[in-house]
Amino acid sequence: MPPLSPMSRRSFLQGMALAAGMSAMTYRPLRAAALPATAGGTPQVPLFPTAPLMQQPFALLPAGSIKAGGWLRRQLAIQAAGLGGHLDEFWPIVGPDSGWLGGSGESWEDGPYFLDGLVPLAWQLDSPQLKAKAMRFIDWTLDHPWDNGMFGPRSNDDWWPRMVMLKVLTQYHELTGDARVMPLMTRYFHYQLQALPTRPLRDWARMRWQDELMSVLWLYQRTQDPKLLELAHLLRQQGYDWQGMFAHFPFTQKTDADALRKQAGGSDAFMQDLGLQVHGVNNAQALKASPVWSTVSGTAVDCNAIQHQLQMLDTYHGLPNGMFSADEHLAGRSPSQGTELCTVVETMFSLEVALAITGDAALGDRLERIAFNALPAALTDDMWAHQYNQQPNQVECSLHRQPWTTDGPESNLFGLEPNFRCCTANFHQGWPKFANSLWMATADQGLAAMSYAPCTVTTVVRDVPVTVEQVSDYPFRQSVSIMLKPQRALRFPLRLRMPAWSQNTRMAVNGKPVAAVAGFTTIERTWAPGDIVEVHFDAEVKTERGYNGALSFSRGALVYALPIKENWLIWRKRGPTNDWQVYPGSRWNLGIDPAASVAVSEHPIGDKPFAGATPAVQLTLQGRYVPAWKAEEGSADPVPAKAEPATDEAAQSVTLVPYAGAKLRITAFPSLG
Incomplete structure (x- = not known):
């Protein structure tokens, strides 16, 4: 692998020799007890980690369980009518020559990034056109594995872009039940387990190992393959120690790239180590590293480490929109500094994952603040253009080199691919994944409202199909109405996240008041079809x-x-x-x-x-x-x-x-x- 050139934001490595062939691999199918219901038919049963993995308070519902309604569905439709739904028609990076379609074009992260938003968007809107666009990439990926277990374009064997495509495949399998997915993932993980000792994680993959760990654990929940736990430990061993970095957080000022390059011993060394540690997107993805690893380690220290990470980012780089500055690297607390759009959507995804694992209601508060402010701010209202960097104090969007740490003069323009193309492909995971995380399953076989937006949930609770309809204009209004429709009367706990800013929340079930408590309010009762929960949040202006x-x-x-x-x-x-x-x-x-x-x-x-x-x-x-x-x-x-x-x-x-x-x-x- 040649060293990365100075400040090459997304330069990927070509011409690398293929790793040696792997020994015989085995694929163990799902045990009958672990099989979810057929995707696309009856609702899928939420899966929780089982021993030896740590239990967690919540679990994301299988993709496809939640359908956005009201203003949120309109937002998704706008995205589909804009860049999110048409990018492949005119942008060569994800066009017909993409390496992820077997072509000779871009073969690194952009194709997987594009799909990481397109797949959940297409199925959220149930759009045949968008599904067809996604299936071209997915069919090629699944139908053209390498003989040794690798998959993807043969022009590179970088671990990082495959980490993104694995996230795509897990969502796609939950949506469709496609029988090709798990065998391909199993062969790849077995191959990687043998290859990593001699070809270890490096650069972006070393910093983002936790994104692959999620997919490894996803597959383990379904196959119980012990080799996957071996791979989990190896990824953690070779991956960057984010928890250790934040324990003694050294980056307390706006990044001085020249000083860090000198400290690292040159530009190449900077981009392979220090530059990656202060990189905004890396830090956004790292927020989920310790919580995800805690499901393997079983320790509360790992599970709760995200709180300290957020405290450090807030203390030294926090901005009023809920984000931390990173333009391209950590940039201090001045509201004239920017935040990359990739950093916004990756922070959202990390918070969605961490909220399930930790059960910390405060993460839901932050998620909403980012989703309802920082995410839409970086896009034109029709979503045909976006910014690379947004500023809370943004008085002009023009060609200037200041005040960014390392980004270029196009950084806060609105456009197709200002400054660098990564956000063009990656931004549209934000809204669809937020919609998919609005509700979660609880460990005691109930349901929980984690964020508030109009939606319909179709799932299974204690073996009984349940539909939940949430009607609301939140966050623009402060009332939420939730109608529960179990197939038959059913007793289970319903948990509702209480935002910390609402000090006098009022709640009622079928008109009868219910006391609200901080964090999560639990209502456990026998729910009959048509029961209604009404919530009125107390939103005062805060300075x-x-x-x-x-x-x-x-x-x-x-x-x-x-x-x-x-x-x-x-x-x-x-x-x-x-x-x-x-x-x-x-x-x-x-x-x-x-x-x-x-x-x-x-x-x-x-x-x-x-x-x-x-x-x-x-x-x-x-x-x-x-x-x-x-x-x-x-x-x-x-x-x-x-x-x-x-x-x-x-x-x-x-x-x-x-x-x-x-x-x-x-x-x-x-x-x-």
């Missing part, structure tokens, strides 16, 4: 302090921002879409008195739920201009710790809208007084 004492405003799961008038200019045409620069058309340098009163007004939710032109909620308060706070190189200066308002201008009425609706915005304001 939050951040970098240099800056003020940010939230209400419930939504963060609010000052919208700046946007002037959109086409920079270049990109097939059916464009690359855009966006320039400000209004003043933005406002400070806020922390004692200012805030008024809330609610408005109709538009066809495009997060569109800035039709904000579903607005906050109104008073602010004053701060003349000394300016922009440089197209980015707002860091929020001043001491803000002096203009003495010759009166206070201004300030209207804030949901964060995602303002593509130019101020989210963190200087504190006056």
